[in-house]
Amino acid sequence: MTSPAEQLLPSTQRSLLHRIATAQAEGRSPSMTAAVQRQRRVVWDGSRTCVDGHAPDADTQFRIGSLTKTFTAVLVLRLRDEGLLDLADPLEKHVPGTSAGDVTIHQLLGHSAGLGAESPAPWWERTPGSLRPGLVDVLGDQSRMHPPGRRHHYSNPGYTLLGALVEAVRGVSWAEMLRSEILEPLGMHRTSPQAQAPHAGGWAVHPWADVLLPEPVEDLGLMAPAGQLWSTTADLLRFAAFLAEGDDRVLSAASVAEMREPAAPPEPGDWGGYYGLGLQVIRRKGRTLIGHTGSLPGFLAALWFSVEDDVAAVAFANVTSGVLIGEVAAELVEIVAESEPRIPEPWRPLPEVDAELLALTGPWYWGTRANILRLTPGRGLELQTLNGKGRGTRFTACADGTWIGLDGYYAGEILRVVRNDDGSVNHLDLGSFVFTREPYDPSAAVPGGVDADGWRGLGS
Template sequence: MTTSQEVPQEELLPATRRALLHRIAVGQAEGRAPSLVAAVVRGGRTVWHGSRTSVEGHGPDENTQYRIGSLTKTFTAVLILRLRDEGRLDLSDPLEKHLPGTGAGEATIAQLLAHAAGLAAESPAPWWERTAGSLRPELADVLGAEPLRHPVGSRFHYSNPGYTVLGALVERLREAPWEDVLRREVLVPLGLHRTSGSPRAPHAGGWAVHPWADVMLPEPVQDLGLMAPAGQLWSTTADLARFAVFLARGDERVLSAESVREMRTPAAPSDAADLAAGSAYGLGLQLQYRDGRLLAGHSGSLPGFLANLSVSVEDDVAAVVLANCTSGPQVTGIAADLVRIVAEAEPRIPEPWRPLREVDPAVLELTGQWYWGTQGFTLRLEADGGLALEPLAEVGRRARLRANGDGTWTGLDGYYAGEPLTVVRRSDGSVSHLDLGSFVFTRTPYDPEADVPGGVDPDGWRGMDAIR
């Protein structure tokens, strides 16, 4: 039996806690934020909370609300995925099927989620973040006379109106206001009791800090109206820490682990700038590579507030950073640094290896070495019952595969995501080869006894003398 006498994994070491405090202190001071509050999650629970403020007296705590801006979009995306999982819509459905007459009906639900629908970045003037939502009472006022800036599906182009449309779609299919649906289907089940569409005390005030002087100006707080699904919410580090756990693990009361994994999968076309920055966009989640690790989450900003939530699933660490100023602290970088500090100072302790309780001999038979042409791979049976395809060389296509229950498998990620794996057997029941998305994998390179497309030369492999 495996035992451990180390400090429980949920407890951070004093040096790690000081490094976290130092990072947010530098962020608040150099970013000139009236206040900055942060939390770190590991192992499914909050393990650290810190705050810095320039106001004398009691500083903000984990229950102080800040406006989270576009982090709201991730909540809206969860509502759409719930509708998909219930069979109320398909992500490939054109918008027109469910919400006709928008002028953007050719775009699919998935394209809207991934900011690939070609819609404008902002609604027509006046500046929607600093004006009342009552100025835009209809979707037509949000989308404008010419909603599209790019051909549908051609590129990633961040769009706030796109998430207004998705919020309207939620309201149409649920026959209830967006915020009511959000509270009932997400906030209450996950215990996010301090997340709301309007501020509830205690909450921070939003400020603009002068770029060339240490003075401040209060920012107006506006109800965004129809734009609410793109940026309305207020929340706390405590609530967002719980939301981060959900985005890493799923929760069957809201979305399965498989569905949140789908949200974390790149879904939008990336241009050269995105690729150079190591960033992509999934279904309501921003994805970025920082310090060699993949972070999934979302940033947010509205006049007076900045927010970021970042999750490293591999490290089982997440961070939340909130500030009450229009610009200044780089909250996305701060959150990434908080994740890095914990992940590097206190690497995740893996679960002890345990053998499978039972194994199907027909599946065990598939494990071991395979060849696609002359390239070698291994196929391994994992503890969760799935298969992992790995190249023998340092580079090459790899994939995890899920059993479908009928002897076939489906790729979950990488090049083979969604592709079928079929075991092809001979008349005597022995395995001839594997068919993975039409590619033939054989036990030896170009096995002459397998049905290799194009056939195998009957003279077999030969050396240089035979070539002359």
């Protein structure tokens, strides 16, 4: 339960309930449940059902399908951070003997390995994993659809290979590593490979009549790392909080942020989002949403969070199709973010200031382009164009007195202060670009020199 101080406005709560009620009715799902988190606190949960008195709640498990892939990606990155593998490693280095041994771990994580989208028939989501006892049965004879690294092509067998990878490197099963290294540290005690009561049943609804058919629930075997898990809205909101800011018990903030970076060019025409390392990223109404969607016969699931708004939403339905679950979860985030915008933290001055750094702030010119350098916490710097358009980057301080770019055009580039013999600043060097205090300052080391006659008018 949320405390009164944490609750949303009644009008916002009604809008959220209306959205899932509409989705349940129009999508003809036997039930739906959803929850919203703001500033890492659950502020709303709700459900709708066709059976009076049997509405699911925040503790009811639903199958989450491909949301499982995000968990598998976290396991791989844990191994990378421990130095046990490199994302540039070919799969063959750790899992020999497959037809995909030359593809890299990074390509598998970002679905750019060129592998097929599905395993060979029969349909793996509706048949027992025992029909695919080995990786050769998962990959089949036609495993390559595209040259590795060229484009994004979603691949369930690719994440099966990643499951085999973590087992080979860690020496325990995928399920055991998941439990001990993600679920237990994050307190996700209602997330599991097999259903645990209370849980929803999965249903198919006839496209032209309001009648139901139960969907089979299969153990996916080797395909489990691609879509096996069951979870609850409460557990997935805990996972959303982790994905937003990291948790050193599981994965650092820097590695979690790396998961959001584009892993491969998007498919042609799909410029509204991209895939990172086990995470989907979409742009809607000027807002960036990060998360994943999932489906298995009888179940639909989605998790989205907005870092800027500090709002996350999870939505589940126990129907094979009919509900645009990703749209529903995204709209729940938008309802809260737009109805009750995040109140910014109070401005506070820096706890201390370095006079030498303070002297670097203010205007700097790259040729004739005016830029502003600002001081940020932790001896960081931020460079922006004066008009706010064009190249801008945040920099973090390095131990050797330089700064490294964190984002934008200059991400990874080194910023250095170049001084005169007397210690005064001559210019800033940013990846070989010279920034001076005046446009083409004649006293600075401007490449190509500065005309001795200086600036002039048209008639000069």
